[in-house]
Amino acid sequence: MCPPAWVADNIPTLLRPTILLWIAAYHFFMTILEIIFVERKPTKLLNLTNVRMQSFARLWTYNGEAMSEEMPGPLDELLSRCQGVILDIGPGSGELLRRFKTEKISAIYGAEPAADLHAGLLRNARKAGFGDKYHALLCGGEPESLIPALHKSGILKVSGTGGTAENGVFDEICCLRVLCGVPHPKETIKGLYELLKPGGRMIICEHVANPWRTEGSMLARFLQVVFTILGWPFFMGGCELQRHTPEFLRAAGEWEKFDLEYVGAKDAVPFVVGELVKKL
Structure with a gap:
């Protein structure tokens, strides 16, 4: 392949994250200005973690719908088969809820x-037809945050920051573009595995470290390092480009089915998409 053709085929895909990184940085600085001049609470800037969270929420409020218009691989088909009692980790403002079949x-x-993001999340849940079947929890996916919130909601009978559900309580768990940002991915994924019923299904759509040793690209893997150095995790709410999520998922427990495929394996932001079924 001649160089011009290679450039035409690869550079737009490899550098697309640059656009998103600049947009995220813009929203971060706009958040700072809003805190100072609109909210008039400059002391809030002393808590950088909350500023970053507010900035990421702003980014998602303005751009989440566009970023969710096209999802990778067979995700739509996988979500359309979801049924029973479901745990959705990190739904944002609910742009993907319309892809579920509410009657199931x-x-x-x-x-x-x-x-x-909760106001938009509840609004989109109503628009998708969930009604009172949707329960928004103010928590993350890590056990120390999730378990108390589930206990408070009434679905989990154990309490405390280290509680687990030995036999599982959920028929399905959806992890859609979220495991890249949880603080302790191995522990979080293990905790989610324990919350899944035996025979239950986990739906995965996560961007991961580029598989450059097999079907990926060394250049794309290098750019993941570059984007990280330029501040991707800082501006993107803790999102990590270089996580080995498939390995963490496989190590979480015993699976009857482990079906993940790479989508855009040569991109700087490749995804793994598929379904896992917990062993009975």
Whole structure:
């Protein structure tokens, strides 16, 4: 392949994250200005973690719908088969809820740690037809945050920050573009595995470290390092480009089915999409 053709085929895909990184940085600085001049609470800037969370919520409020218009791989088909009691980790403001079939779902619990996104999340849940079947939880996916929130909601009978559900309580758990940002991915994924019923299904759509040793690209893997150095995790709410999520999922427990495929394996932001079924 001649160089011009290679450039035409690869550079737009490899550099697309640059656009998103600049947009995220813009929203971060706009958040600072809003805190100072609109909210008039400059002392809020002393808590950088909350500023970053507010900035990411702003980014998602303005751009989440566009970023969710096209999802990778067979995700739509996988979500259309979801049924029973579902745990949705990190739903944001609920842009993907319309892809579920509400008549198949008896209840869905959305664990979203960004309080600023909850109004949009509940609004989109109503638009999708969930009614009172949707329960928004102000928490993350990590056990120390999720378990108390589930206990408070009434679905989990154990309490405390280290509680687990030995036999599982959820028919399905959806992890859609969220495991890249949880603080302790191995522990979080293990905790989610324990919350899944035997025979239950986990739906995965996560961007991961580029598989450059097999079907990926060394250049794309290098750019993941570059984007990280330029501040991707800082501006993107803790999102990590270089996580080995498939390995963490496989190590979480015993699976009857482990079906993940790479989508855009040569991109700087490749995804793994598929379904896992917990062993009975």
